[in-house]
Amino acid sequence: xxxxxxxxxxxxxxxxxxxxPDRVVVxxxxxxxxxTREALSLQEASYPAVQYIPREDVDFGLLERTDxxxxxxxxxxxxxxxxxxxxxxxxxxxxxxxxxxxAVADIREYVAFYPNKVAIEIIAD
Numbered sequence: 001x002x003x004x005x006x007x008x009x010x011x012x013x014x015x016x017x018x019x020x021p022d023r024v025v026v027x028x029x030x031x032x033x034x035x036t037r038e039a040l041s042l043q044e045a046s047y048p049a050v051q052y053i054p055r056e057d058v059d060f061g062l063l064e065r066t067d068x069x070x071x072x073x074x075x076x077x078x079x080x081x082x083x084x085x086x087x088x089x090x091x092x093x094x095x096x097x098x099x100x101x102x103a104v105a106d107i108r109e110y111v112a113f114y115p116n117k118v119a120i121e122i123i124a125d
Contacts, residue, residue, distance in 0.1 A: 016043040023123040052110035093117040
């Protein structure tokens with residue numbers, strides 16, 4: 001996928017989604033939760049880039065869906081997962097946009113992790 005800039009209607013709030021060429025590994029302590037070479041890097045306005053990982057590269061056996069939900073006016077409704085066992089760092093540590101707005105449809109079937117709850121390692125090839 002080529003990198004693209006998405007212009008969202010309303011306030012000036014550009015979102016760029018592009019394939020990360022590097023390997024992305026996510027761990028909670030010693031437990032590996034995700035390992036991919038297919039991550040998407042989403043840069044939203046002036047926020048730090050977020051790595052979105054394809055669902056098939058995430059160990060969902062370590063995750064449990066919660067009833068926590070949030071809404072983003074630029075991406076849509078987010079659903080959350082906790083990492084098991086759900087200690088403080090693992091609670092609602094993972095989010096996904098199952099039906100994202102068309103402007104960011106590329107992140108459908110991907111999940112993201114809070115970097116203050118897990119270790120996200122980007123390994124350059």
